[in-house]
Amino acid sequence: MPYPHGALPGVSLLLALSGMPALAASTVDQARAEEIVSERCSLCHGAQGEAASVVFPRLAGQHAEYVAKQLADFKSGKRKSETMQTQAAGLTPAEMQALGAFFESKSVAAKTPRDLELIAVGRYIFNQGNSFSGLPSCASCHGPQAHGTPQLPRLAGQHPRYIEDQLQQFNKRERTNDNAVMHTVAAKLTALEAHAVAEYIATLP
Ligand code: HEC
Numbered sequence: 001m002p003y004p005h006g007a008l009p010g011v012s013l014l015l016a017l018s019g020m021p022a023l024a025a026s027t028v029d030q031a032r033a034e035e036i037v038s039e040r041c042s043l044c045h046g047a048q049g050e051a052a053s054v055v056f057p058r059l060a061g062q063h064a065e066y067v068a069k070q071l072a073d074f075k076s077g078k079r080k081s082e083t084m085q086t087q088a089a090g091l092t093p094a095e096m097q098a099l100g101a102f103f104e105s106k107s108v109a110a111k112t113p114r115d116l117e118l119i120a121v122g123r124y125i126f127n128q129g130n131s132f133s134g135l136p137s138c139a140s141c142h143g144p145q146a147h148g149t150p151q152l153p154r155l156a157g158q159h160p161r162y163i164e165d166q167l168q169q170f171n172k173r174e175r176t177n178d179n180a181v182m183h184t185v186a187a188k189l190t191a192l193e194a195h196a197v198a199e200y201i202a203t204l205p
């Protein structure tokens with residue numbers, strides 16, 4: 001018995017610090033998020049954020065802050081999508097946060113790589129960019145595993161079709177709610193590069 005007396009006081013101190021009111025509030029928010037997801041979001045994004053079909057983005061594992069910000073942008077019309085503006089219209093900031101926390105806590109299975117040559121092109125673009133066209137590497141911002149940060153979206157495991165669609169929206173300046181950095185990136189991608197990098201991203205766990 002190496003720690004006969006140390007363990008118990010440590011545990012009770014942690015419990016005291018975690019505090020009941022905060023715990024109760026987050027449980028309520030979480031219950032509300034689960035209710036909203038099962039009633040509405042799950043129809044398109046899946047019950048666990050896995051997406052009901054390849055045309056809808058996966059939200060599982062996405063950063064809570066990013067999800068909450070996109071919902072606020074859909075609601076205000078800064079990010080344009082008729083479908084999502086309707087969905088976000090009635091949400092409060094607290095509900096947006098809770099929905100973000102709900103989806104961040106879920107995980108999705110990465111896609112099994114099929115066309116290995118295409119995936120290799122995508123991996124190169126993701127990690128190295130293209131020095132001939134001045135395309136920066138995606139990894140330099142989104143991280144080596146495409147896990148992103150609270151300010152920068154996670155891409156790993158996303159459906160390729162959604163990735164390609166968003167790259168086109170950035171390129172055509174249809175998606176302008178955030179900073180302009182993705183416009184420059186998307187403008188430099190060829191169709192092959194965009195397709196290959198999207199296929200590669202989908203295989204990242
Ligand atoms: C009828 C289908 C549908 C429903 C229901 C729906 N969504 Fe969406 N959602 C979409 C589509 C389509 C997009 C992609 C919009 C675009 O093209 O930019 C999207 C995008 C999003 C995004 C941005 C994802 C990203 O990676 O940037 C978030 C966050 C989101 N939805 C959250 C929700 C939440 C939360 C709910 C429930 C309140 C919900 N959605 C309900 C179809 C739906």
Ligand code: HEC
Nearest residue numbers: 136137138140141152153163166167178179181182185197
């Ligand atoms: C200089 C930093 C930077 C680089 C390099 C970069 N990104 Fe991004 N990316 C961002 C930021 C920031 C966002 C959030 C949206 C915005 O600011 O416009 C984003 C958003 C995205 C989105 C939307 C995700 C979603 O959930 O809707 C996709 C897709 C994307 N990036 C793909 C790529 C790919 C593919 C590459 C490499 C070819 C790349 N990015 C390189 C910073 C970067």
